[in-house]
Amino acid sequence: MRWSFRIAVVDGIAIKIHITFFLVLILGAIEWGSLTGTALGALFGVVLMILLFVCVTLHELGHSIVAKHFGIPVREIILFPLGGVSNITKNPDKPLHELFISIAGPLVNVLIAAVLVLVVGRIDRVNLLDGHGLLQQLQSPDLQGMLVWLLAANVTLVAFNMIPAYPLDGGRVFHAILAMFLGYRRATRIASVVGELLAIVLGIYGLIAGNFILVLIAVFVFFGASQETATADSKTVLTTLRVGDAYNKNALTLAVGDRASKVVDYLLTSYQPDFAVLQGSNLLGIVRRSDVLHALASSQIDLFVTEIMERQITKVDASKTLQEVSDYLHAQNAQVAAVYNGPMFLGLTSLEDINEAFAILAFQQRQQQARQQRQSHA
Ligand SMILES: [Zn+2]
Incomplete structure (x- = not known):
């Protein structure tokens, strides 16, 4: 992100x-x-804002650390005037993971608020049940005023973030439950529409109340919701496209x-890097570019392909999705998979092929987003 600079690194996550x-x-x-x-x-006002954003950062770290726990890399957390954004590199595949990641942020603020309630409750002059007294505390620039203000801020953060408008945390929780x-x-479609409707309501309310921060947030939620739909569409291709429809049939x-x-x-005459060695229609092994280069470097004679081929074959069923095959290859620490339809060998697919599909889909997605941005600027 341009115009942002790093202030700390926590658990490998850059905070900017x-x-x-x-x-x-x-x-x-x-x-x-x-x-x-x-x-x-x-x-005092400056210190208050810094403390508020410490709470926001802890909220984002809540999301990020749970995401990392589920094996999703987190690149950075960026703090904007309207709040923090965790750059979680992909959406979680499992609804339950999405649920935990989304709820972790607000939960951090609940914990902070609980600690503040305990601390504030111990100060004689503060009675948490006395609303009028609290309001006065909120406006006094001393330690008690600070603690009460932070308590109110954390409660507000929880309440606001749990509004079920995609892409706010509450919307993600709602989406995760729908997806189950x-x-x-379908969950994305429904959550996006609900998010857009709530954004419109929020925007109108902000306009009537003269609260322009609310209007800004409403705009952010509205466009966030439609962007999620675009992401979901290309993600759906990866999670629905079967490898049986995507391997190279003319290899x-x-x-x-x-x-x-x-x-x-x-x-020398094709771009194909991996070759199946067949006996009739049975797959015996796979010769990869590196196997050939290795053979050329180490042997004087022209070896048979059966002497240089890899016999350890990772097999996948044609009904598996690209996402599943990619996950499986990573888990097996393998590069190439043989695609089978029942007992019948169909062809090969490699991590490289799948990554290419990822890259093309990501490109399409960026184009789609750029189009949407142009539309929103028009
Ligand atoms: Zn959050």
């Missing part, structure tokens, strides 16, 4: 501040400076009597 974040500090200084009429009050019963695609193959020099010819 976007330059616009300083607006929040200035706003805090102005608000509390004018409320108290002193420079100390302004400083309706499948990923060059080798027979038992073929020699390494034939593979060299193939390598």
Whole structure:
């Protein structure tokens, strides 16, 4: 992200501040400076905003650490004036994982609020059941005022984030629960529509109440919801496209009597890197580009392909999705899989092929998003 810089690294996750974040500090200084009429009050406002964003960062770390626990890499957390964003590199596959990741952030604020309730409750002058007294506390620039204000802020963070509007946390929880019963695609459609409707309601309310931060958030939620639909569409291809429909049906193959020099010819005249060695229609082994190069380097004679082929074959059923095959290959620490339809060998597919499919889909998705952004700017 341009215009953001790193302030810390926690558990391998870079925590960055976007330059616009300083607006929040200035706003805090102005608000509390004018409320108290002193420079100390302004400083108090700045400290308050920093503490608020410590809570926001802990919230994002809650999401990120749970995501990492489920094996999803997290690149960075960026703090914007409207809140934090965790750059979680992919959406979780399992609804239950999405549920845990989404709920972890607000749960952190619940914990902070609980600790603050205990601390504030111990201070004699504060009665948590006395709303009017609390309101006065909120406006006093001292330690008690700070604690009560932070308590209110954390409760607000939980309440706001749990609004079931995709892509807010509450919307993701809602989506995860829907996905358990309706499948990923339908869940995304429903959660997005609900998110967009709630964003419109929020926006209208913000306009009527004259709260422009609410209007901004409503716009963010609205476009976030439609972007999630685009992501879900390309994700659906990976999770629904069967490898039986996606392997190379016109691949060059080798027979038992073929020699390494034939593979060299193939390598020079085609872009195919992996070759199935067949006896009739039975797969005996796989010759990869690296096997041939190795054979050329280590042997003077033109070896038979059966002498250089890899006999350890990772088999996958044609009904498996690209996502499943990719996960399986990673788990097996293998590069190539033989695709079978029952006992019948169909062809080969490699991690490279699947990654290419990923890249093409990601490109399509970026284009789609760019189109949406152009539309929203028009
Ligand atoms: Zn969150």
